[in-house]
Amino acid sequence: MSYERSKKGSIIFKVTFWYSFFIVVIIILMIVASLLLSDVLFSNQSRNELVQASYEAIHELHDLDNGEDGIYFSIYGSQSHEVLVNNIPLGFDDTLPFTNSTVEQYISGSVKYLYYDLPIDEQRYLRSVMTIKNNEVDMSLFITAITIIGPLLLVIIVVGGYRILKKAISPVDHITNTALEIKESNDYSKRITVKANNNELFRLANTFNLMLESIEQTFQREKQFNNDVSHELRTPVAVILSESEYGKNYAENLQEAQESFAIINKKALQMKEMIDQIMELAKQKHHQSSKLAPFDFSTFLVEHTNDYQKLCSSKHITLTTDIDKNCIILADATLMHRLVDNLFSNALKFTNNTISIEVKKEHHTCSLSIIDNGMGISEEHQKKIWNRFYQIDDARNKDSKLGSGLGLALVKSIVDIHNANIELHSKPKEGSHFKVTFPLIK
Numbered sequence: 001m002s003y004e005r006s007k008k009g010s011i012i013f014k015v016t017f018w019y020s021f022f023i024v025v026i027i028i029l030m031i032v033a034s035l036l037l038s039d040v041l042f043s044n045q046s047r048n049e050l051v052q053a054s055y056e057a058i059h060e061l062h063d064l065d066n067g068e069d070g071i072y073f074s075i076y077g078s079q080s081h082e083v084l085v086n087n088i089p090l091g092f093d094d095t096l097p098f099t100n101s102t103v104e105q106y107i108s109g110s111v112k113y114l115y116y117d118l119p120i121d122e123q124r125y126l127r128s129v130m131t132i133k134n135n136e137v138d139m140s141l142f143i144t145a146i147t148i149i150g151p152l153l154l155v156i157i158v159v160g161g162y163r164i165l166k167k168a169i170s171p172v173d174h175i176t177n178t179a180l181e182i183k184e185s186n187d188y189s190k191r192i193t194v195k196a197n198n199n200e201l202f203r204l205a206n207t208f209n210l211m212l213e214s215i216e217q218t219f220q221r222e223k224q225f226n227n228d229v230s231h232e233l234r235t236p237v238a239v240i241l242s243e244s245e246y247g248k249n250y251a252e253n254l255q256e257a258q259e260s261f262a263i264i265n266k267k268a269l270q271m272k273e274m275i276d277q278i279m280e281l282a283k284q285k286h287h288q289s290s291k292l293a294p295f296d297f298s299t300f301l302v303e304h305t306n307d308y309q310k311l312c313s314s315k316h317i318t319l320t321t322d323i324d325k326n327c328i329i330l331a332d333a334t335l336m337h338r339l340v341d342n343l344f345s346n347a348l349k350f351t352n353n354t355i356s357i358e359v360k361k362e363h364h365t366c367s368l369s370i371i372d373n374g375m376g377i378s379e380e381h382q383k384k385i386w387n388r389f390y391q392i393d394d395a396r397n398k399d400s401k402l403g404s405g406l407g408l409a410l411v412k413s414i415v416d417i418h419n420a421n422i423e424l425h426s427k428p429k430e431g432s433h434f435k436v437t438f439p440l441i442k
Helices: 002-008 011-057 136-168 168-187 200-249 256-285 295-313 332-350 407-417
Strands: 071-077 083-085 104-108 111-119 123-132 293-296 319-323 328-331 354-361 365-372 420-428 432-439
Touching: 002 256, 011 071, 011 111, 011 123, 011 136, 104 123, 136 168, 136 319, 136 354, 168 200, 200 407, 293 295, 295 319, 295 332, 295 365, 328 332, 328 432, 332 365, 332 407, 407 420
Parallel strands: 319 354
Antiparallel strands: 071 083, 071 123, 104 111, 111 123, 293 328, 354 365, 365 432, 420 432
16 A cells, blocks of 8 residues: 555656656547648648639639549520529539529538539539538547547657656666665665766756765764774773772872872863863864954964963973064954964973964965974874864873874864965974964955
């Protein structure tokens, strides 16, 4: 029951039904119009032939060709209306009145007659009679032929059209089946294979494939993200559990308990930093370009470098700045603060003793450069540092220079939101140069 309902509700069934219906209606209208038009045309042609034959016959009264082309000629007296020369066809009424040069019609049984009277002189007139068989028999034969051939043609049209439509819309069934297979198997690697015809259905299938690809990548990223989070949290949680267990069972004095608490606090802070960064990354997905507004990047950097200068002085690090004025870009102030803080924190974490912050204004762009003289990053790691939780090695990140591996991923996300570009120029033992280029407001 559900299959029949689905079949009747399908596009193929509806299109086939309606175009078949309209074809039948059009054919019927064409047949009726053709019959009516042909009858009118035939009647006018017959009348014209009768009139022309009458004018030709009036000049050849001594040699009238009776019966030729179905036309008969008789001569009547003008006063008495008696038949002087009788060539009247059988079945025609010879007592019909004078028509006064107009074509009249007379029907007897199944035969139709057209007659036309033309004066010869004051005493006589010529009557021309044309026999026209009633076309009811021909019409009956025509209707019989249509009755036999019509249904056959209709079946051919319906079946042929149905097959063509079914073949044309087959990619839709393929899309449906693929969607059902994905639903049952949760395998988003499946794709729809459709012959490249560059038609609407091909573009639909291609769009569906792009959507599947996007969903698959999202699931892969989320899967990797969950694996990374669980992996990164496992170590600090294990340390916290171990130290709390030690403090509870084995700490014999306040100093040992404080040492355990310090380790627990350090790992808890590490977990807090990681969770905060994860939340920041999640928020970036909801930022829209409509929130961007004109932003004075030069003034912003001048104010922030004053705070950075104090922090660097406390760590015996030299900070130099070179900031061009009037760098106005389209930006989100909050996101700019996070971007600069993350890049500066990264430089502060790994530099040896100097950091440089530069802002350069060019024709159509504004660039931010943060340069340190730390241990640098090898080329094999430079493309991976933008990945979440990616850390180059334990010695670099997980000892005194603690990090979550999320800061640069957050920076990359903010850069993408601003339609900007970020580059890294670095070599081992030669420091790192992070450069972000923004388009200036036109």
